[in-house]
Amino acid sequence: MSLSLPALCHAAHVPVSSHEHSLFHTVTISAVTADSRAVTPGTLFVALPGTKTDGRAFIASAVTQGAAAVLMPDDDTPWPSDVPQRPLLRAENPRKALALMAAALAGRQPAPLVAVTGTNGKTSTVGFLRQLWALHGFRAAALGTLGLTGTDLPPLKMPALTTPDPVALANGLATLAQAGVNHVALEASSHGLQQNRLDGLHLTAAGFTNLTRDHLDYHGTPEAYRTAKLRLFSELLPEGAVAAANADMDPQTLAALRETAKARKLTLRTVGSEGDYIRLISQTPLPTGQEIVIDADGSRHTLTLSLPGRYQVDNILLAAALAAQNDISLQDVIALLPGLEGVKGRMERVLMLPDGAAAYVDYAHTPDALASLLASLRPHTQGRLIVVFGAGGDRDRGKRPLMAREAAKGADIVIITDDNPRTEDAASIRAEVRSGAPDALTIDNRRDAIAKGLSLLAPQDILVIAGKGHEQGQIIGTEIHPFDDASVLRELAGVI
Ligand SMILES: CC(=O)N[C@H]1[C@@H](OP(=O)(O)OP(=O)(O)OC[C@H]2O[C@@H](n3ccc(=O)[nH]c3=O)[C@H](O)[C@@H]2O)O[C@H](CO)[C@@H](O)[C@@H]1O[C@H](C)C(=O)N[C@@H](C)C(=O)N[C@H](CCC(=O)O)C(=O)O
Ligand SMILES: Nc1ncnc2c1ncn2[C@@H]1O[C@H](COP(=O)(O)OP(=O)(O)OP(=O)(O)O)[C@@H](O)[C@H]1O
Ligand SMILES: N[C@H](CCC[C@H](N)C(=O)O)C(=O)O
Numbered sequence: 001m002s003l004s005l006p007a008l009c010h011a012a013h014v015p016v017s018s019h020e021h022s023l024f025h026t027v028t029i030s031a032v033t034a035d036s037r038a039v040t041p042g043t044l045f046v047a048l049p050g051t052k053t054d055g056r057a058f059i060a061s062a063v064t065q066g067a068a069a070v071l072m073p074d075d076d077t078p079w080p081s082d083v084p085q086r087p088l089l090r091a092e093n094p095r096k097a098l099a100l101m102a103a104a105l106a107g108r109q110p111a112p113l114v115a116v117t118g119t120n121g122k123t124s125t126v127g128f129l130r131q132l133w134a135l136h137g138f139r140a141a142a143l144g145t146l147g148l149t150g151t152d153l154p155p156l157k158m159p160a161l162t163t164p165d166p167v168a169l170a171n172g173l174a175t176l177a178q179a180g181v182n183h184v185a186l187e188a189s190s191h192g193l194q195q196n197r198l199d200g201l202h203l204t205a206a207g208f209t210n211l212t213r214d215h216l217d218y219h220g221t222p223e224a225y226r227t228a229k230l231r232l233f234s235e236l237l238p239e240g241a242v243a244a245a246n247a248d249m250d251p252q253t254l255a256a257l258r259e260t261a262k263a264r265k266l267t268l269r270t271v272g273s274e275g276d277y278i279r280l281i282s283q284t285p286l287p288t289g290q291e292i293v294i295d296a297d298g299s300r301h302t303l304t305l306s307l308p309g310r311y312q313v314d315n316i317l318l319a320a321a322l323a324a325q326n327d328i329s330l331q332d333v334i335a336l337l338p339g340l341e342g343v344k345g346r347m348e349r350v351l352m353l354p355d356g357a358a359a360y361v362d363y364a365h366t367p368d369a370l371a372s373l374l375a376s377l378r379p380h381t382q383g384r385l386i387v388v389f390g391a392g393g394d395r396d397r398g399k400r401p402l403m404a405r406e407a408a409k410g411a412d413i414v415i416i417t418d419d420n421p422r423t424e425d426a427a428s429i430r431a432e433v434r435s436g437a438p439d440a441l442t443i444d445n446r447r448d449a450i451a452k453g454l455s456l457l458a459p460q461d462i463l464v465i466a467g468k469g470h471e472q473g474q475i476i477g478t479e480i481h482p483f484d485d486a487s488v489l490r491e492l493a494g495v496i
């Protein structure tokens, strides 16, 4: 769709009163982007100061490529000399303006459109929510760390981020809606929330899994990290919408969420052992899954889930609370829970050996995720629990020893290895990790570490390879080397 510049300014709440460029009232905008390389004639270029570079340095090349107008932060930055004039807009929050403009140009979004935030469990929860909708017969999609997932979807290439940039997001959602996919669940990362990537969305509900340590490299303090996550409820979710949360999350965040929900007249549904919407009464691990007893909708239900792991119940109940909306009742949702399948790379059992030993792949890459993972696997083994993991480079350094401490607490044997060292020195990362688990084995090559873990497996033991889950590569420097924990496990075990 195309819009006149004044109409676009109106949609993005960008003030137009003092605008003087002669073309301002006549120019038509067909696209918006913050990347000069994506500018084509008729595009409005949003010049954003970023973390690595400054978009304002690319105004000249945007104009050369046909930019019809430019939007900049509302400061004193002058129009670059020697660049032909174009209508110039200024916005106090240009990232927000970009998101609102992208949404206005893209057109109708799917509804229900549900966002899930939290440190851990977003991918799992949106995956379960998508499955519940699909099991009920709706055309549904999930969008996040795993990309776009679902069946019978239009071909769409999304950026490899948990929350895509606002232009890709608005265009992708509009494509889904046009194709008749009207139930969409997406992940709201703290980076995405902080950078206004979701500000153009018309959300119908939102969920909060939990808040524990991660990403302090980016947010600076736990408070700033919490505030970024809470934006989903304090600013993005419309008044009166459903907010759902795990009642067992950290009390300070839950209290803040309750306050926000009250101020914004959100309907807050809590789930878990302290939940008021769905209460978990008991959970019993079974050899390949678990039995849960829940109170919901005024009655008690005993259900067998085909997925192991106590924390998966938290994610499943959160998904259930988000699924139950106008078009599907809570009773109907509950009846679908036994049909749920695991989400790729999340507590995925890859090997079941004849002697009762098993190997899993999981995406735990925070201290709390490792603790929850190991505690959840413990009841499933009569033998020992062996964990292989590492910590990512160019990411929160403080979490490294804390992850190791949780690994040492929860497992009998800990093997530290590499997990995407990126531009950092891999040996230094391993050393920082090991400072939290001095008795751990350290093996630099991830394949060798997995082989070592397998060689230690005795009957009834469990081996879990954590941190990469679905990932298909090991990032060393800026290069991605193909690597898949599950395939390596199968290959080494001779099960292809
Ligand atoms: C730190 C961070 O989040 N950066 C994101 C941010 O980039 P930025 O604005 O800082 O970009 P920059 O590279 O400094 O460039 C500034 C501006 O110049 C523009 N530019 C640049 C070059 C050029 O030739 N022309 C041009 O116009 C850029 O398009 C940009 O608008 O905005 C970009 C567009 O939305 C994102 O792609 C980029 O994500 C980077 C690649 C990234 O790695 N992000 C990770 C940390 C992230 O977001 N992760 C979360 C998940 C975390 C989790 O939950 O575990 C996620 O949602 O995936
Ligand atoms: N509710 C939960 N509580 C604690 N740990 C969890 C929970 N759900 C999942 N985990 C752990 O966190 C890992 C990541 O889960 P998932 O991919 O669903 O989270 P995410 O929030 O999407 O992560 P990311 O921020 O990387 O996108 C899982 O593999 C598991 O180890
Ligand atoms: N979304 C997370 C994923 C971490 C996965 C882990 N394999 C790593 O590279 O640290 C991040 O970008 O921090």
Ligand SMILES: [Mg+2]
Pocket: 122, 123, 124, 144, 145, 146, 162, 187
């Ligand atoms: Mg995710």
